[in-house]
Amino acid sequence: MKQFWSERIKNLVPYTPGEQPKDRVFIKLNTNENPYPPSPKVIAAIENAAGEGLRLYPDPEATALRQAIADYHGLKPEQVFCGNGSDEVLGLCFYAFFTPGKKVVFPDITYSFYPVYTELFGLDYEEIPLNEDFSLPVDQFLGGNGGVVICNPNAPTGRTLPLADIRRILDANPDVVVLVDEAYADFGAQSAVDLINEYPNLVVVCTMSKSRSLAGMRIGYALGNADLIAGVNCVKNSFNSYPLDRLALAAGEAAIRDVEYFEQTRRNIMRTRDNTIVRLKELGFCVQDSNANFIFITHPDKSGQELQQGLRDRGVLVRWFNKPRIDRYLRVSIGTDEDMEKMCAACEDILKG
Numbered sequence: 001m002k003q004f005w006s007e008r009i010k011n012l013v014p015y016t017p018g019e020q021p022k023d024r025v026f027i028k029l030n031t032n033e034n035p036y037p038p039s040p041k042v043i044a045a046i047e048n049a050a051g052e053g054l055r056l057y058p059d060p061e062a063t064a065l066r067q068a069i070a071d072y073h074g075l076k077p078e079q080v081f082c083g084n085g086s087d088e089v090l091g092l093c094f095y096a097f098f099t100p101g102k103k104v105v106f107p108d109i110t111y112s113f114y115p116v117y118t119e120l121f122g123l124d125y126e127e128i129p130l131n132e133d134f135s136l137p138v139d140q141f142l143g144g145n146g147g148v149v150i151c152n153p154n155a156p157t158g159r160t161l162p163l164a165d166i167r168r169i170l171d172a173n174p175d176v177v178v179l180v181d182e183a184y185a186d187f188g189a190q191s192a193v194d195l196i197n198e199y200p201n202l203v204v205v206c207t208m209s210k211s212r213s214l215a216g217m218r219i220g221y222a223l224g225n226a227d228l229i230a231g232v233n234c235v236k237n238s239f240n241s242y243p244l245d246r247l248a249l250a251a252g253e254a255a256i257r258d259v260e261y262f263e264q265t266r267r268n269i270m271r272t273r274d275n276t277i278v279r280l281k282e283l284g285f286c287v288q289d290s291n292a293n294f295i296f297i298t299h300p301d302k303s304g305q306e307l308q309q310g311l312r313d314r315g316v317l318v319r320w321f322n323k324p325r326i327d328r329y330l331r332v333s334i335g336t337d338e339d340m341e342k343m344c345a346a347c348e349d350i351l352k353g
């Protein structure tokens with residue numbers, strides 16, 4: 001088949017999102033969603049926006065949302081680009097900053113959307129293997145490439161690259177863009193956003209899906225100097241001028257302005273994560289250090305697949321990647337204390353059997 005498909009997409013292997021079950025209720029720890037609801041102020045803002053105004057197009061510039069994001073990060077609105085989820089923002093950035101024939105580099109174990117974009121856009125790329133302990137071999141990212149993409153904290157390992165190493169990478173690549181995907185930085189990592197006014201080649205991509213409980217609204221953004229952001233706008237306006245709808249614009253603005261709720265929920269998740277790690281280590285799991293809202297775990301007595309299936313049978317969904325080097329691991333999103341208690345109890349049960 002694929003009879004009428006363009007040559008460009010005939011061999012494309014798309015990204016596979018985690019399962020969104022419809023048949024039964026699971027404890028869902030497989031897609032890094034936030035277990036807490038969005039801020040009540042966000043719900044109120046959406047209700048307020050859900051009126052007769054919907055017949056009008058949304059603001060193509062997302063002016064109010066960009067202002068709110070700029071205020072929050074201490075930047076100017078022209079340093080902010082908003083898109084329909086950070087996946088879209090990442091795609092637009094790849095198109096805007098990377099040139100066919102000049103190879104983009106990223107680690108071999110990282111967010112699996114990056115190779116999909118490079119394939120889609122016909123970009124050359126090299127996956128540089130992480131060290132055995134999943135740390136990043138910084139020396140291999142110091143120049144001689146057409147761009148760098150770093151997910152920090154990394155997915156699915158949860159490991160964080162210190163800001164000093166991000167700086168070394170930025171210093172060594174002054175003529176290409178270094179894109180840092182900070183989807184999980186709000187859960188305890190030091191953000192590279194503070195370096196934006198120092199480095200004209202730095203782009204930081206953020207999402208409201210994880211730390212602001214808005215995966216269902218699709219709001220992501222990129223931060224960088226005004227010239228880089230103008231480049232992303234050029235691509236956006238050549239593809240879809242209205243990526244964020246009126247409800248998302250209202251929700252995003254309310255979410256970023258409700259700092260108190262954000263602080264409270266992210267702290268809860270970090271506390272639950274740290275308690276879960278202690279508990280899993282008692283059960284004999286090896287757990288990677290994590291500054292994310294997920295943990296990456298392995299157990300000497302069970303394969304990754306056995307654990308995933310055992311948990312599924314007990315009503316808990318987690319993510320297992322059938323890939324070399326990480327196929328003995330599970331990525332487990334951090335839910336509420338109660339979710340994690342059930343997850344740990346299910347693990348204990350599996351290990352007994």
Ligand SMILES: *Cc1c(COP(=O)(O)O)cnc(C)c1O
Pocket residue numbers: 032084085086087088111151155181183206207208209215218219220
């Ligand atoms: C979840 C995730 C994203 C995408 O987030 P959306 O804003 O929901 O599209 C981007 N990068 C990484 C590493 C993620 O885990």
